[in-house]
Amino acid sequence: MGIRDIIEGKKQWRAHMARVKALPPDYQIVYKEIQRYIFKVGPVDLLDGTLLTGIVDFFEEGVAAGKGVLQLIGTDVAAFCDGLLKDTRTYADVYQESISGKSQK
Known part of the structure; x- marks a missing residue:
């Protein structure tokens, strides 16, 4: 990740x-409670996905x-939040897999 990517990421945020x-x-x-919950649970693809943006879109429609x-x-x-993340791989899943010796992608 270069400096331009970091700057662009900050602009988007x-x-x-x-x-x-x-x-x-x-x-x-x-929204802040949802964000706190999601950051704590830690979906693996949070930075690549559109989860938080989708929530804002949903709220704006409401x-x-x-x-x-x-x-x-x-x-x-x-x-x-659990409903949003039910099929999403989290860092807790990754940790569980690492200690059990399993790897699911």
Whole structure:
């Protein structure tokens, strides 16, 4: 990864966070909780994927439709995140595989 890639990544992240900050306060709070959960669980392809951008897109559509954030995701943020990540390989999976001697890709 070169310096240009790092700079471009920062630009993209700042643009992403600007979109989050444009959401209503309740959406921002839930987004930050989702982000915290996802960063803790650690999907392997998080940086390559569009998971967080897709969540912001979903939230922007909810705002445009006049729905509250809990109408979109339900009252259990962790369950919502688990549903998003159910078929995603996480670093916990990688660790479990390394200690059990298995390798699944």
